[in-house]
Amino acid sequence: MKLRPRKRFGIARIGVYAFLISAAAFFVLPLYIMLVTSVKPMEEIQLGNIFALPVSITFEPWRDAWSTACTGVACEGIRGGFMNSLAIAIPSVILPILFGALNGYALSFWRPRGANVLFGILMLGAFIPVQVMMFPLVRILATLGLFSSLPGIVLVHLVFSMPVMTLLFRNYYASLPQELFKAARIDGGGFLRIFFQLMLPMSTPIVIVAAIMQVTGVWNDYILGLVFAGRDNLPMTVQLNNVINTTTGVRLYNVNMAATILTSLVPLTIYFVSGRWFVRGIAAGAVKG
Amino acid sequence: MSRFARQATSWVALGPMAVFVLVGYLGTMLWTLRISFSSSRTFPADDFVGLAQYIKLFNNDRWLLSLNNLALYGVLFIAATLLIGFLLAVLIDQKVRGEGVLRTIFLYPYAMSFVATGLVWQWMLNPEIGLQQAVRNAGFVDFSFDWITDQDRVMYTLVIATVWQASGLVMAIMLAGLRGIDEEIWKSARIDGIPAWRVYLSIVLPMLSPSLATAFVLLSTAVIKLFDAVVAMTQGGPGVASEVPTKFIMDHLFGRANIALASAASVVMLCTVLALVAPYFYARSRADRRKESA
Numbered sequence: 001m002k003l004r005p006r007k008r009f010g011i012a013r014i015g016v017y018a019f020l021i022s023a024a025a026f027f028v029l030p031l032y033i034m035l036v037t038s039v040k041p042m043e044e045i046q047l048g049n050i051f052a053l054p055v056s057i058t059f060e061p062w063r064d065a066w067s068t069a070c071t072g073v074a075c076e077g078i079r080g081g082f083m084n085s086l087a088i089a090i091p092s093v094i095l096p097i098l099f100g101a102l103n104g105y106a107l108s109f110w111r112p113r114g115a116n117v118l119f120g121i122l123m124l125g126a127f128i129p130v131q132v133m134m135f136p137l138v139r140i141l142a143t144l145g146l147f148s149s150l151p152g153i154v155l156v157h158l159v160f161s162m163p164v165m166t167l168l169f170r171n172y173y174a175s176l177p178q179e180l181f182k183a184a185r186i187d188g189g190g191f192l193r194i195f196f197q198l199m200l201p202m203s204t205p206i207v208i209v210a211a212i213m214q215v216t217g218v219w220n221d222y223i224l225g226l227v228f229a230g231r232d233n234l235p236m237t238v239q240l241n242n243v244i245n246t247t248t249g250v251r252l253y254n255v256n257m258a259a260t261i262l263t264s265l266v267p268l269t270i271y272f273v274s275g276r277w278f279v280r281g282i283a284a285g286a287v288k289g
Numbered sequence: 290m291s292r293f294a295r296q297a298t299s300w301v302a303l304g305p306m307a308v309f310v311l312v313g314y315l316g317t318m319l320w321t322l323r324i325s326f327s328s329s330r331t332f333p334a335d336d337f338v339g340l341a342q343y344i345k346l347f348n349n350d351r352w353l354l355s356l357n358n359l360a361l362y363g364v365l366f367i368a369a370t371l372l373i374g375f376l377l378a379v380l381i382d383q384k385v386r387g388e389g390v391l392r393t394i395f396l397y398p399y400a401m402s403f404v405a406t407g408l409v410w411q412w413m414l415n416p417e418i419g420l421q422q423a424v425r426n427a428g429f430v431d432f433s434f435d436w437i438t439d440q441d442r443v444m445y446t447l448v449i450a451t452v453w454q455a456s457g458l459v460m461a462i463m464l465a466g467l468r469g470i471d472e473e474i475w476k477s478a479r480i481d482g483i484p485a486w487r488v489y490l491s492i493v494l495p496m497l498s499p500s501l502a503t504a505f506v507l508l509s510t511a512v513i514k515l516f517d518a519v520v521a522m523t524q525g526g527p528g529v530a531s532e533v534p535t536k537f538i539m540d541h542l543f544g545r546a547n548i549a550l551a552s553a554a555s556v557v558m559l560c561t562v563l564a565l566v567a568p569y570f571y572a573r574s575r576a577d578r579r580k581e582s583a
Contacts, residue, residue, distance in 0.1 A: 016385060020377070020380050020381070023395070024391055024395070026453070027394050027398065028394055029413075033413055034409055037412070045418065048422030048423060048426055049426055050423040052423075099305060103302075103303060106299045111299070112299040115299075115303055118306060118307055118310050121314060121315060122310050124570070127506075127510050127565075127566050128559060129513055129514045129555075129558055131538040131539060132321055132558060132559045133318060134538075135542055136320035140317070159314075162309055162313075166306065190298070191299065216400060220402030220403070220405075221402075223539075244521075245520075245521070253412060253418070256412065264400075271396075271400035272397070278400070279392075279461050279465075282458060
């Protein structure tokens with residue numbers, strides 16, 4: 001039985017709950033306000049009762065946000081952004097995981113000389129603001145003919161996710177027994193064979209963690225999509241910001257909030273469904289190193 | 290397989306990583322460093338003007354304001370997030386009912402983008418139609434909460450929004466640390482009659498210093514990278530009151546076509562990051578080496 005400090009009843013106990021419940025209220029409040037606002041007609045919003053439940057519920061703002069809201073020049077809603085984000089996210093999840101796994105495997109088991117120096121630089125890279133590398137990257141991609149294209153933005157995501165993905169898999173493989181690898185070597189397994197037939201099938205848990213982190217990270221990215229994706233591939237976050245911050249005329253707050261929820265729907269769904277896996281990603285990416 | 294062949298195959302596998310590190314990270318950084326010593330405007334120039342761009346940078350009021358803003362924001366954001374996150378973790382660790390629900394509630398903002406976070410809070414803090422108006426409608430006619438349109442207070446609104454977003458992260462890290470603490474400590478503290486808050490402050494908190502360091506490093510990184518939330522919430526305004534260095538760099542890279550100045554600013558940011566994380570890395574690698582030799 002656990003022995004944490006506790007009193008079954010008493011002021012301290014009440015205090016604990018009071019604090020936790022008020023904190024929970026503070027954390028839920030924005031989500032509540034978003035939801036409520038998104039189904040109110042504009043006349044109700046203009047009354048200024050942000051907390052009030054809607055008197056007459058309308059789903060028109062959701063439809064407008066999805067298909068008719070103006071994102072700068074065009075008025076086609078953010079559905080195009082959704083498709084773009086999807087097109088960016090799928091390769092930007094698969095490729096970084098594959099490269100991260102391969103890097104982690106080579107670093108943990110094959111340990112080529114000098115690789116740790118590279119790994120150290122890569123880890124430092126995780127902390128550096130993307131602006132430091134932005135202009136040269138733009139030039140490099142332009143030279144390769146990839147600037148403002150789907151492959152270009154995927155490549156950029158691959159660059160910036162490599163530190164975390166490599167770290168994740170390196171730590172995971174380091175926790176596996178070395179004997180496993182040695183036995184496979186004695187059986188004559190080569191580099192790729194051991195990777196694909198032994199290591200990758202054992203990596204399911206960490207692949208799930210990595211996928212959750214990547215989907216969330218790529219979907220929530222703003223600055224990379226803004227600079228590298230190009231006008232035809234702007235992700236949902238960029239279009240959302242355009243809907244809200246660059247529209248002129250009357251601000252349709254209900255449409256704005258519906259668009260915000262729609263944009264957050266993918267990462268929020270992943271979060272609520274994946275539960276502890278999401279937390280594991282934080283722990284695996286952060287606590288070990 | 291010979292040792293040489295073994296080395297060779299693994300280097301082939303690490304080839305992409307080597308290219309990414311050498312070109313994507315090191316190469317681009319050196320390139321940025323080079324540009325910062327030139328007089329480049331829209332396109333990179335080959336000349337060498339020494340530290341002229343850096344001198345210009347530190348005579349630029351907008352840059353100095355950005356740095357000030359970031360320092361103020363960073364101190365408040367890190368302090369508040371660590372405090373709230375730690376408090377939530379400790380309280381959740383008191384064997385409360387509904388722990389799972391509470392944890393889910395505290396962490397969900399972390400799954401949201403900074404853009405969405407900024408937009409929601411921009412809407413809630415809008416004085417005409419948001420919280421201020423709602424409280425006034427409820428009868429408190431003199432209530433005032435218009436920080437987002439107040440040049441002197443707008444940075445605080447960014448702190449509020451991002452603390453909301455990131456506190457759950459600290460809670461998750463701290464809770465993991467708390468759950469790893471030996472139960473014996475609580476037993477003996479109880480026998481000695483030490484009050485719980487003292488145990489937390491004098492025994493548990495020092496034991497959690499690795500978790501604390503991790504959280505601190507993650508939050509500092511977030512501070513230095515602060516950009517999306519500003520763009521979504523205040524666009525640097527009102528006026529230039531909530532400008533931050535990353536936005537200064539972006540504006541000079543793309544809007545104002547002054548890539549040399551932007552590069553100088555980038556190098557300053559880079560040095561700041563290195564100064565911040567170098568001690569952390571050093572401590573980590575020493576700890577690793579000790580572990581390996583033990």
